Amino acid sequence: MSDYGEPGRTPDRLKGRPSWLLGRAAARSAALLREGFAEHGGGLRGYHYRLLAALEQWGPASQAELGRDTGIDRSDVTAALLELESLGLVEREVDSANRRRKIVSMTPSGADRLRSLDAVLDGIQESLLAPLTPAQRGQFTAILARIADQPRE
Amino acid sequence: MSDYGEPGRTPDRLKGRPSWLLGRAAARSAALLREGFAEHGGGLRGYHYRLLAALEQWGPASQAELGRDTGIDRSDVTAALLELESLGLVEREVDSANRRRKIVSMTPSGADRLRSLDAVLDGIQESLLAPLTPAQRGQFTAILARIADQPRE
DNA sequence: ACTTCATGTTGGCACGGCCAACGGTGTATG
DNA sequence: CATACACCGTTGGCCGTGCCAACATGAAGT
Numbered sequence: 441m442s443d444y445g446e447p448g449r450t451p452d453r454l455k456g457r458p459s460w461l462l463g464r465a466a467a468r469s470a471a472l473l474r475e476g477f478a479e480h481g482g483g484l485r486g487y488h489y490r491l492l493a494a495l496e497q498w499g500p501a502s503q504a505e506l507g508r509d510t511g512i513d514r515s516d517v518t519a520a521l522l523e524l525e526s527l528g529l530v531e532r533e534v535d536s537a538n539r540r541r542k543i544v545s546m547t548p549s550g551a552d553r554l555r556s557l558d559a560v561l562d563g564i565q566e567s568l569l570a571p572l573t574p575a576q577r578g579q580f581t582a583i584l585a586r587i588a589d590q591p592r593e
Numbered sequence: 594m595s596d597y598g599e600p601g602r603t604p605d606r607l608k609g610r611p612s613w614l615l616g617r618a619a620a621r622s623a624a625l626l627r628e629g630f631a632e633h634g635g636g637l638r639g640y641h642y643r644l645l646a647a648l649e650q651w652g653p654a655s656q657a658e659l660g661r662d663t664g665i666d667r668s669d670v671t672a673a674l675l676e677l678e679s680l681g682l683v684e685r686e687v688d689s690a691n692r693r694r695k696i697v698s699m700t701p702s703g704a705d706r707l708r709s710l711d712a713v714l715d716g717i718q719e720s721l722l723a724p725l726t727p728a729q730r731g732q733f734t735a736i737l738a739r740i741a742d743q744p745r746e
Numbered sequence: 747a748c749t750t751c752a753t754g755t756t757g758g759c760a761c762g763g764c765c766a767a768c769g770g771t772g773t774a775t776g
Numbered sequence: 777c778a779t780a781c782a783c784c785g786t787t788g789g790c791c792g793t794g795c796c797a798a799c800a801t802g803a804a805g806t
Contacts, residue, residue, distance in 0.1 A: 449662055453646040457714060459717050461740075470616070471763085473612065485793090509603065511794095514753075518755055519755095541802095542753085579732055579736065581614065588617035588618045620793080638762090667784080668785085669763080692770085692771060
């Protein structure tokens, strides 16, 4: 989807299916995040935000812990942390009491950046939920949570 | 997200945000689709289903039309159609009255396949909406539609 | 001691979403 | 008519997210 101008119609087979709508809505959300982070996020991505959020909330943690809390694969955690580290937003040191671990902690500069990303995120929620009444927003979030938290059967 | 066992907790910053929940829910949906299509879909992907759906509904069309109707980029349409063609699910021929176009039509075999993919898709909706009451399903779909159809400001 | 497991890292793949550029073709304008 | 413009299919590339396999290291359990 891009390039050519008008969106065109949508096949009925897709139009009514929740999975299709879900995908489209998520695509919109992802696009907003991409644009927002590109403009006001210093080139960071969703992965970075997730990691900083976990660090802010629970303090220093090992990479494996971070992965579990953010739903990011260990390998991807490594890559994203390297980037955060090179930006001075995060520091890593081997756990002296468990030398296979690396304890990651957020720098003050990282905390600042997190707060500015928060603002971007909040703006995205607004754009996303714009067409909804406050009551609908509540319903929507609640229902979404039930679907998202479903056990992976 | 994989490998390591337990999911772990989720930062509050993410937990409540619609954009986060939307992404997670969509990820679940995508995973179900991937698994379902891998098992009962003959190795086809979402793109293929979208294209077949458009062809079934409106009959033969040019690739650009298909792209507009399915929300797939021209280049990706080309690739997906090549695959569908090599599977005998679709045929292409240059429009004699407009030689820059290629008119794509679905073969009977393609129609059969579409119907079998429909079944997979229906199963996915069920898994996805399982935790919801019928009333909630309606609300959810309606709200989702409003969000998904929002104009790209 | 030996096995088993967790950790971080590397390197790879899939999928959806995009964009740029090109050659070929049609249409509209000068 | 010639020229510019817009469209079409194709190629080739990039990104972000979600995964998986394999490996070396270190720790824990037997």
